[in-house]
């Protein structure tokens with residue numbers, strides 16, 4: 001199985017959910033360096049990452065860390081951002097400024113530009129205008145691949161058609177995909193379309209805020225934001241059976257529960273984007289390159305995932 005792993009940077013600059021602390025930036029640099037060393041394929045960021053005054057912080061940190069690296073190292077990994085289609089970013093030029101601002105923060109290392117979510121619900125034409133905008137930028141010589149995020153199967157098919165008329169192809173699509181994802185059947189339809197059209201299918205939040213990774217100790221939980229404490233308290237009971245099975249599989253293989261949950265994505269041909277801010281977690285996750293789930297393990301996980309009544313909230317802008 002030819003596996004790939006992406007490094008997710010939502011937590012880099014996010015105080016509200018991830019309790020980001022500026023004095024931890026060196027650890028983030030080490031996280032990126034370790035991912036480079038261990039053969040991660042890409043880094044995922046977004047222009048909206050970073051809360052309040054820290055908006056854009058994830059891109060800036062990444063740009064600064066990459067800037068300090070020699071070309072042979074940084075060229076080994078693709079850098080993907082997501083541009084937010086806010087209601088005021090409209091028309092065929094709505095993404096011009098956001099694109100140049102992201103490119104500036106990333107010090108011109110921008111390989112993939114993804115539409116962060118679909119506008120189908122609040123402005124059905126905006127998606128197309130902004131994608132047209134990205135095609136125009138490509139045609140003007142700005143080189144990047146185009147990706148989508150939080151898109152449903154119907155919209156995806158329409159956008160594939162739309163872009164083909166401009167002679168463009170979608171490179172990747174990312175949706176929420178984990179053992180606790182809502183609407184997993186819908187996500188699998190998206191994956192099927194990606195497969196038929198040679199589009200990379202990316203699984204974001206594969207650890208569901210960390211609920212699916214190892215049990216956290218008191219000291220770790222003390223450092224959590226209020227939002228995260230609330231999420232954990234809401235899901236611990238309803239996910240008990242699933243987490244127990246994950247731990248059982250992990251213990252039998254002497255791997256971590258996080259590896260089991262991430263490998264569940266890989267087993268299905270998805271490329272996981274794992275939220276990482278610790279070098280030790282990169283090292284741990286990189287071990288999935290050396291083992292695969294068996295059919296029996298996958299089936300057991302599937303069945304308990306289906307039985308789990310309480311799933312993560314879905315992205316409100318995810319289209320049909």
Ligand SMILES: NC(=O)c1ccc[n+]([C@@H]2O[C@H](COP(=O)([O-])OP(=O)(O)OC[C@H]3O[C@@H](n4cnc5c(N)ncnc54)[C@H](OP(=O)(O)O)[C@@H]3O)[C@@H](O)[C@H]2O)c1
Nearest residue numbers: 008009010204205206207208209210213258274275281284
């Ligand atoms: N397109 C979108 O709308 C969208 C939405 C959400 C996310 N994403 C992308 O997907 C990425 C990943 O999603 P996510 O950030 O929601 O979270 P995630 O990957 O599902 O979970 C991250 C959590 O897992 C923990 N973790 C990671 N590796 C671990 C390991 N080896 N052992 C134990 N715990 C481990 C982290 O621990 P610590 O807390 O200790 O660091 C963190 O709490 C994001 O960073 C972002 O790039 C995209």
